[in-house]
Amino acid sequence: MDMQVKKKLGLKERYAHMTRGLDWETSYQPMDKVFPYVKYEGIKIHDWDKWEDPFRLTMDAYWKYQGEKEKKLYAIIDAFAQNNGHLGVTDARYINALKLFIQGVSPLEYMAHRGFAHVGRQFAGIGPRVACQMQAVDELRHAQTQIHTISNYNKYYNGFHNWRHWHDNVWYLSVPKSFFDDAMTAGPFEFMVAIGFSFEYVLTNLLFVPFMSGAAYNSDMSTVTFGFSAQSDEARHMTLGLEVIKFMLEQDPDNVPIVQRWIDKWFWRGTRVLSLVATMMDYMLPKRVMSWKEAWEIYAEQNGGALFNDLARYGIRPPKAFADACEAKDHLSHQLWGTLYNYGAATAIHTWMPGTEEMDWLSAKYPESFDKYYRPRFEFWAEEAKKGNRFYNKTLPMLCTTCQIPLLFTEPGDPTKICYRESDYNGDKYHFCSDHCKEIFDHEPEKYVQSWLPVHQIYQGHCFKPGTDPTAEGFDPLAAVIEYYGMNFGRDNLDFEGSEDQKNFETWRGEATRNA
Amino acid sequence: MSNVFIAFQVNEDTRPIIEAILEDNPGAVANESPAMVKIDAKDRLVVKRESIESRLGRRFDLQEIHVNLISLTGHIDEDDDQFTLSWNH
């Protein structure tokens, strides 16, 4: 029998057949009621079919490759658990970076899942709908694989057991939480610029690439694997973020100023959140691949520079805060680590002062700033700790209304002066850490007057367990708040030196190399 | 002129891919970090199916790179035979 051999369709045609012409104009209900959120932000879309998918991944190929990634990951998670892989990491201080990850980052993966599922429903064009729904599935996978991988550490170490509650309540976690809540409560286009473009395209490399490579360097096989497994999806997410920007800018010139303002806002919101990552890289990895400053130069300055050169043809300029964000690269990690150290009694991670060699590494990587501004402070703390007088700051700090970080950042150009900004709105004062956080507030004050600022919530009495009496004799507010957080005082918090984690790790590692 | 880059996990799956890219893109530079390699190139970088297949000795679907891809930058153009990153439009 003669076979009629038809030429196989090319990737582009195949993709078009599988993903286009799947939707229709509704007739029982007007399209505006079916897609109620696509117009109110002011973005004008004339032709949804102009949407170009950067990766032409059809659903069947998607499941196939995602399945392969999962099989690889779970094989390693099993091997890691069976072989006590946790005892192979450089030292137990490293594990605190994982605590920060599960407390601060993994819940955002879940929120990203919800966010993309939401906008995937709301866009009136089939192209972005399919892309967003695929990303929603990815993000759920990331949350699950991270929780699953890190749960292995929860069997042995403190600070992992209550991360979901902490994410919603604890002061330093309100920073990433409020960042994502801000994006989720915006319209679908702003969400895409916030998460798809500013976070995924411009900034996510700073989180995953150097950090995961750092996990490899510190012999944490399981984290490297979930990190890279997630990151293999990020390449797709990043291109989606860039595509959304190009699509909006090409559809109508009136979209340009709106998109520019969102880029300005979300670049800054994102860099503020990433200050937590800066501390992970410079302070929490016992073996370091590169400094935060070096990572910033590669991924934000060079890479971001190339990106904004390219977008200039649409009339888009680099984010307004770009210069200030670049200047801060010399200070960010030191200022934030100093803050976590200050409030080490109220964190569900351990903190510590870097050792002598580590301080020398910091001096070499930060010749302009470390010795002059930060070493004296750190050496003083280290000496006091040695004398049994470890510094624990017990008074609650003033927070920025927008990014919710304590006012710890210094004036651009003067690392000896805290940067204070304020606005008056409807008879009340609001305070900010920077010109950029103030500008974000001033543009939408009705949104940010609702900021759930942990310090103010504590003073309003909302962070104590039922039955607590703050007027009782000898009432200790810090202890009451720690109890409400569900942290075990002395186990989950305080200095690494002398912690249960430190002792257990030493004992177990000792047992792993000799017979008891 | 701006750089584009593509980064892969370092493993047996990606060795032929990385070799192929470096041969097909004179001037591309591989920067190695623990567990990963980042390949930088001026303006444009191309991944060719045939070059990978000739190393693997089997058929290779370019979308297989998704499994070990870490990150990339630039505009993407993808068909059955090659995958291109560039800042050109």
Add this chain to the structure above:
Amino acid sequence: MVVAAVKEYKFEPLDRLENFHGNQLLYVGWEDHLMFCAPFCFPLSPQMPFRAVLEQVLPGTYDYHPDFSKIDWGKVEWFKSGKPWRPDHDRTLDENGLKHKDVIRFRTPGLTGIKGSCS
């Protein structure tokens, strides 16, 4: 600007004065002493004398610093919202014009932190 929204967008601010059980918030920062990573937030009675802030509130917060005991409060320079300001130590916060969520800073001339590093 108003928030872009599909319907009226109006919500209560979360940090109104009446939510603080009779106290108001006062933010205090010590210039040139960044060992304290950020300014502080205190819930205080508007009827509290300013002197009580200096004598009862600040010591517990700042006395870890070797400079704190060297402060001559008569020579301290004060700023309110960044502008020079002179408090009357014997009058209350309210009488000194301090409202809910005001921010004051003090500079201690001659004292510039650990090894002069503003720490």
